[in-house]
Amino acid sequence: MATEPRDAVAGERGQRGRGRRPADEVRADVLRTVGEVLLTEGIADLTFERVARLSSVSKTTLYKWWPSKGALAMDGYFHAVQERLAFPDTGDIRADLISQLRAFARVMTETPGGRVLAELIGQAQTDPDLSAAFRRLYSSGRRALAGERLRRAQEAGQVRAEIDVRVLVDQLWGAVYHRLLIPDEPVTDDFIIALVTNLLDGIGFGDV
Amino acid sequence: MATEPRDAVAGERGQRGRGRRPADEVRADVLRTVGEVLLTEGIADLTFERVARLSSVSKTTLYKWWPSKGALAMDGYFHAVQERLAFPDTGDIRADLISQLRAFARVMTETPGGRVLAELIGQAQTDPDLSAAFRRLYSSGRRALAGERLRRAQEAGQVRAEIDVRVLVDQLWGAVYHRLLIPDEPVTDDFIIALVTNLLDGIGFGDV
Amino acid sequence: MATEPRDAVAGERGQRGRGRRPADEVRADVLRTVGEVLLTEGIADLTFERVARLSSVSKTTLYKWWPSKGALAMDGYFHAVQERLAFPDTGDIRADLISQLRAFARVMTETPGGRVLAELIGQAQTDPDLSAAFRRLYSSGRRALAGERLRRAQEAGQVRAEIDVRVLVDQLWGAVYHRLLIPDEPVTDDFIIALVTNLLDGIGFGDV
Amino acid sequence: MATEPRDAVAGERGQRGRGRRPADEVRADVLRTVGEVLLTEGIADLTFERVARLSSVSKTTLYKWWPSKGALAMDGYFHAVQERLAFPDTGDIRADLISQLRAFARVMTETPGGRVLAELIGQAQTDPDLSAAFRRLYSSGRRALAGERLRRAQEAGQVRAEIDVRVLVDQLWGAVYHRLLIPDEPVTDDFIIALVTNLLDGIGFGDV
DNA sequence: GAGTAACCGAGACGGTACGTCTAGTCTTAAT
DNA sequence: ATTAAGACTAGACGTACCGTCTCGGTTACTC
Numbered sequence: 001m002a003t004e005p006r007d008a009v010a011g012e013r014g015q016r017g018r019g020r021r022p023a024d025e026v027r028a029d030v031l032r033t034v035g036e037v038l039l040t041e042g043i044a045d046l047t048f049e050r051v052a053r054l055s056s057v058s059k060t061t062l063y064k065w066w067p068s069k070g071a072l073a074m075d076g077y078f079h080a081v082q083e084r085l086a087f088p089d090t091g092d093i094r095a096d097l098i099s100q101l102r103a104f105a106r107v108m109t110e111t112p113g114g115r116v117l118a119e120l121i122g123q124a125q126t127d128p129d130l131s132a133a134f135r136r137l138y139s140s141g142r143r144a145l146a147g148e149r150l151r152r153a154q155e156a157g158q159v160r161a162e163i164d165v166r167v168l169v170d171q172l173w174g175a176v177y178h179r180l181l182i183p184d185e186p187v188t189d190d191f192i193i194a195l196v197t198n199l200l201d202g203i204g205f206g207d208v
Numbered sequence: 209m210a211t212e213p214r215d216a217v218a219g220e221r222g223q224r225g226r227g228r229r230p231a232d233e234v235r236a237d238v239l240r241t242v243g244e245v246l247l248t249e250g251i252a253d254l255t256f257e258r259v260a261r262l263s264s265v266s267k268t269t270l271y272k273w274w275p276s277k278g279a280l281a282m283d284g285y286f287h288a289v290q291e292r293l294a295f296p297d298t299g300d301i302r303a304d305l306i307s308q309l310r311a312f313a314r315v316m317t318e319t320p321g322g323r324v325l326a327e328l329i330g331q332a333q334t335d336p337d338l339s340a341a342f343r344r345l346y347s348s349g350r351r352a353l354a355g356e357r358l359r360r361a362q363e364a365g366q367v368r369a370e371i372d373v374r375v376l377v378d379q380l381w382g383a384v385y386h387r388l389l390i391p392d393e394p395v396t397d398d399f400i401i402a403l404v405t406n407l408l409d410g411i412g413f414g415d416v
Numbered sequence: 417m418a419t420e421p422r423d424a425v426a427g428e429r430g431q432r433g434r435g436r437r438p439a440d441e442v443r444a445d446v447l448r449t450v451g452e453v454l455l456t457e458g459i460a461d462l463t464f465e466r467v468a469r470l471s472s473v474s475k476t477t478l479y480k481w482w483p484s485k486g487a488l489a490m491d492g493y494f495h496a497v498q499e500r501l502a503f504p505d506t507g508d509i510r511a512d513l514i515s516q517l518r519a520f521a522r523v524m525t526e527t528p529g530g531r532v533l534a535e536l537i538g539q540a541q542t543d544p545d546l547s548a549a550f551r552r553l554y555s556s557g558r559r560a561l562a563g564e565r566l567r568r569a570q571e572a573g574q575v576r577a578e579i580d581v582r583v584l585v586d587q588l589w590g591a592v593y594h595r596l597l598i599p600d601e602p603v604t605d606d607f608i609i610a611l612v613t614n615l616l617d618g619i620g621f622g623d624v
Numbered sequence: 625m626a627t628e629p630r631d632a633v634a635g636e637r638g639q640r641g642r643g644r645r646p647a648d649e650v651r652a653d654v655l656r657t658v659g660e661v662l663l664t665e666g667i668a669d670l671t672f673e674r675v676a677r678l679s680s681v682s683k684t685t686l687y688k689w690w691p692s693k694g695a696l697a698m699d700g701y702f703h704a705v706q707e708r709l710a711f712p713d714t715g716d717i718r719a720d721l722i723s724q725l726r727a728f729a730r731v732m733t734e735t736p737g738g739r740v741l742a743e744l745i746g747q748a749q750t751d752p753d754l755s756a757a758f759r760r761l762y763s764s765g766r767r768a769l770a771g772e773r774l775r776r777a778q779e780a781g782q783v784r785a786e787i788d789v790r791v792l793v794d795q796l797w798g799a800v801y802h803r804l805l806i807p808d809e810p811v812t813d814d815f816i817i818a819l820v821t822n823l824l825d826g827i828g829f830g831d832v
Numbered sequence: 833g834a835g836t837a838a839c840c841g842a843g844a845c846g847g848t849a850c851g852t853c854t855a856g857t858c859t860t861a862a863t
Numbered sequence: 864a865t866t867a868a869g870a871c872t873a874g875a876c877g878t879a880c881c882g883t884c885t886c887g888g889t890t891a892c893t894c
Contacts (some may be wrong), residue, residue, distance in 0.1 A: 023844075023845095026844085026845075042334060043334060044334040047874090047875060047876085048875075048876075048877085049874075049875050049876080050875090052846095056846080057845085057846080058844095058845065058846045058847065059846095059847095059876095059877080059878090060844085060845075060846080060847090060877095060878085060879090061844070061845060061846080063877065063878085064844080064845095118333050119333045119334050121330070121333065121389055121390060122329070122330040122331065122332070122333025122334060123330065123333075123334075124330070124389075124390075125326050125327045125329065125330025125331075125389065126250060126251060126252040126327050126330055126331075131391070134390070135390065135391070135392050139390050139392050140392050143392050143393075157413075158412060158413075159411050159412060160411055160412070160413065163402075163406065163411045164398075164402055166393055167383070167399060167402040167403060167406060168406065168411065170383035170384075170386045170387055170393070170399075170403075171379045171380075171383045171403065171406060171407070173386070174382055174383045174385070174386025174387070175375070175378035175379045175382045175383060175386075176378075177382070177385075177386050177389070177390070178378045178381070178382025178383075178385050178386065179378055179382070181329055181332075181333065181385070181389065182329060182332075182342070182343065182347050182385070183339070183343070184343050184347050184348050184351050185351075185374055185378070190372075191375060191378075194371075194372055194375040195375060195378075195379065198371065198375060198376065198379060198407060199379070199406060199407065199410065199411050200410060200411060200412040201410045201412060202407065202408060202409045202410025202411075202412075203367050203368055203371045203376065203407050203408060203410075204366065204367060204368070204408040204409060204410075205365075205366075205368065234867095255853085255854060255855085256854075256855070256856085257853075257854055257855080258854090260868095260869095265867085266866085266867045266868050266869070267855090267856080267857095267867095267868090267869080268857090268858090268866075268867065268868075268869085269866080269867070271855095271856070271857090272866095277855090439839095442840080458750060459750060460750040463879085463880060463881085464880080464881070464882085465879075465880055465881080466880090468841095468842095472841085473840090473841080474840065474841045474842060474843080475841095475842090475843085475881090475882080475883095476839095476840070476841075476842090476843095476883090476884085477839090477840065477841080479881095479882065479883085480840095485881095534749050535749045535750050537746070537749065537805055537806060538745070538746040538747065538748070538749025538750060539746065539749075539750075540746070540805075540806075541742050541743045541745065541746025541747075541805065542666060542667060542668040542743050542746060542747075547807070550806070551806065551807070551808050555806050555808050556808050559808050559809075573829075574828060574829075575827050575828060576827055576828070576829065579818075579822065579827045580814075580818055582809055583799070583815060583818040583819060583822060584822065584827065586799035586800075586802045586803055586809070586815075586819075587795045587796075587799045587819065587822060587823070588795075589802070590798055590799045590801070590802025590803070591791070591794035591795045591798045591799060591802075592794075593798070593801075593802050593805070593806070594794045594797070594798025594799075594801050594802065595794055595798070597745055597748075597749065597801070597805065598745060598748075598758070598759065598763050598801070599755070599759070600759055600763055600764050600767050601767075601790055601794070606788075607791060607794075610787075610788055610791040611791060611794075611795065614787065614791060614792065614795060614823060615795070615822060615823065615826065615827050616826055616827060616828040617826045617828060618823065618824055618825045618826025618827075618828075619783050619784055619787045619792065619823050619824060619826075620782060620783060620784070620824040620825060620826075621781075621782075621784065647870075647871090650870085650871075671848085671849060671850085672849075672850075672851085673848075673849050673850080674849090676872095680872080681871085681872080682871065682872045682873065682874090683850090683851080683852090683872095683873095683874095684852085684853085684870090684871075684872080684873090685870075685871060685872080687851065687852085688870085688871095833894100834893100834894090835892105835893080835894080836891100836892085836893075836894095837890105837891090837892080837893090838889105838890085838891080838892085839888100839889085839890080839891095840887105840888085840889080840890095841886100841887090841888085841889100842885105842886085842887090842888105843884105843885095843886095844883105844884085844885080844886100845882105845883080845884075845885095846881100846882100846883090846884105847880100847881080847882095848879105848880090848881085849878100849879090849880090849881105850877105850878080850879080850880100851876100851877105851878100852875105852876080852877100853874105853875085853876075854873105854874095854875090854876100855872100855873085855874095855875105856871105856872095856873095857870105857871080857872085858869105858870085858871075858872105859868105859869095859870080859871090860867105860868085860869090860870095861866105861867090861868080861869105862865105862866090862867080862868090863864100863865090863866085863867095
C-alpha cells in the first residue's frame, strides 16, 4: 500500500509545498544545522539567517521556537555533542580526580566542542538568557556531580570534614577553565596533576 | 559679508569642518566615549558606528587607529578604570593573599568595571585580536605580579619549594573568575578565605 | 458535575471549540469585521491575518470563501454600506442630474465609505479580480441606471437623439471621480452645477 | 598612463568593492531598474528588495533617497517615459482638443506606460505621499497646460466667457481617465470625438 | 442512537518583503 | 596633502503577512 505517496514523489528534500511540516522533522533539521555551523565555524558565524538558509527552515519558525541566538546555540550544541564525561569512583579520590580532570582537559583542548563551549561561555557574558540556560542545562549539573564525588571522599575520610567541597570545584575545574578562557598558560598534564596535589597535600608546611 | 555663517554659529563643539584635528584631542574624545558606553551599557552596545556618532569622530579615523572592536574596548576600558590593584607584601603570605583576593573580588562584583572585564573576556573567546590584547595588556601582567609575590613566599619558606606557583594563580584568582563567568555559586568572603586555606593547609590529612 | 466548563464560561463570543459553525454565522462575523477595518483604517490595513484574528475565523475558512483580498474587501464593503443612491426622475433632466450628482458627491466626500470606494478603485488597478468584481457588483449597474435615466430624457426630447448617452456618464460622474482620485481641484457645488450646465447648453456659441 | 586600473580589471559590473560609489551612477542604476520593473511587471512587483537586488544598490541607499515605494515609482516612471504630450494650438479649439485627447488616449491604451500611470494613481489612493508627488510632478502641470489652451480659446471667442475652464478638464481628460480606471466601456475614437462635440455643442436643444 | 464524514478552529510552516542597524571600504570636500 | 565626513555595499536583525497544510474537535448527516 502506498503510504506517504507525496514524499516518495518529492524525492530527496524536494518541494514539500509550503504547508506545515511535522515539528519534529523541522526541529531535527535545525539542530543538525546549528551543530554543524558551531563545530565548523564557531558561534560568531551562527546567525538565524544562515541557519534558516542551510536548514530550509523559515526564520519565523526559528524565532518562534528559539527566542535568541544563545538558546539556539545551546540547543544545537548539546544535541551535537552529547558528551558524557562520566565521573569515576574507584574509591581513590586522588586518582579519580586526576582521571576526570584529564578527560575533561582533553575534550576541551582537542575537540572542536571545547572551543564551542568556551565561545558559549563567552557569549553568555553579554546574554543573560544564554547564561541562565548554560547553568541550567550544563554547569550546575556538572558541578553537582563533582560535588557528590567529593562528598563521598569526605565520608570516606579522604577529605577533611570541615571543607566546603563546592570551593574545590572552583579550584580544580575552575582553574582549568581559567587557562582555557584566558590562555596565558597552557593546560598540560603536569598542570592537572599539580592541581590535585596542591589541594590534597597543601602547599605550605602543615605547621604554618 | 557673512561668508562663513556656520562656523560663526557653531561655536563650542560645533562643526569643526572636515580638516585635520590634533590627534590627541581626537583620541581623548574617543576614549572618553568608549569608556562611557562600556560602563553604562556594556560591550554589546559598543559599535564603531555609535562611537563615531557620540564622539564626533569619523569612522575612517576609528578604523585607522583601532583595528577591531575589541581593541577599541580594551583601550577605552583601561583608560576609564585605571584600576591599580596593588599587591601587598606584609611578609604574611596567608594574610596578603586573602587581602588581595578580597580587593579583587570586590572590584569585580561591586563596580561596573567588573562586568565590563567579564564581557571583555567573553568577547575575547571569539576575537583572537582581543584575546591577545587582553593577555598582553592585562592578564599576563597581573599573573606575573601574583607569581612574584608567591615566589617570595617560597623563598621565605612559607610555600614548599617544589610547588609551581603558576598553578596557584589559577587555583586562587582562576577560581574567582570561574564563579564570575559561570555564576552557579556566589563570590563570598567565606569563599575567598576557603580558597587560601584549602591550598595552604591542604584538604586531606597529610598522611593520605 | 461540571462537564462542560468551557462552554458555560465562554458565554458570548467565547471559545466555541473547534467544530463546525453555521456558515451564515461565520460569514456574518467576517463581513462585519471587514467592514469595520475598511471604514476605520482603510484597505491597506485589511489583511487576511487581521480579519482572521479579529473575527475569530480561521484563515482556512477565509481562503475557502474569498479567493483574494479584493474579493473580501468588496464583499465587506457592500455589506457595510448598503448605499442606495436612488436615481430621481422628476421629468426635469437638468434638476435630476444635479440632484443625483450632488448626493453622489456628498457620499464620496463626506462619508468614510467614499474613501473606501476610492481605495477599492485604486487596488483594482493592480488586481484584475477586484477590477472585475467591482465592475460586476457596482459600476456597471450604476452606469446602467444613469444611462436609462438619460435615455428617458432623450425620449422626452430633452437630449438630442444622436447623442451616445454612455459618454455622458463619463463626462458627469467620471468628472467627479477624476477630482476624487486625482485631487488637484475640489468637488464643490459649483463644480457639480457646471458639469450639467456645460453639457446641456454647450460651452461654445452654437454656431461655431 | 593607466588610469582607472581597478575598473579595468574588475570587468563588466565586477566587484567594485564595498566603498562609496558616485551618487549619480547609483541614481542612474536605480532609476533604470525601477523603470524596467514598472514597464515589464507593474507596480505590484516593485519592491525595495527587488530593486536593490537588480540594481546592485543596497537597501540602505534606496531608503535614504526615496522614502517610500511611491516616491521610487514616480521617480523611475518619469525618468523612463519622458513623455512629452505637446499641446497643439492651431487656433481651432475643436480640432486641437480632439487631436490632444487622441494622442493621450493612444499613449494610455497602447503603451505600457499607460498601465503604469493607472497603477500609480491606484497606489496613490492609499499613499498620501505618492498622491502629493503625483499631483506636484504630473497632474497639476498637465491640468495647467490644458487650462491655458482653453483660456486662449475663450479669449478667441470660441468658448463662452462665463465658463470655468477647469471644469472642462475634468469633463474631457477626466472622462478618459474614468474609462481607463473603471473599464466598463472602452476608449474609442468615437468616444474621444463625442467628448468634444458634446461639450462644445451641448447635448440639449439650446432652448431647453 | 451510534457512527461517520464533512467541516471548522487553530496555528505551524516556507517564503518574501519590510525598515533598521552595523561592519568595513572608498570617494569627495574641506582645511 | 591630508584628514574628516559620510555615502556606499553587504548582510543580519526581528516582524508581518501570504497562501498552504496538518491536526484535533465538533457538528450534522447517515445508517
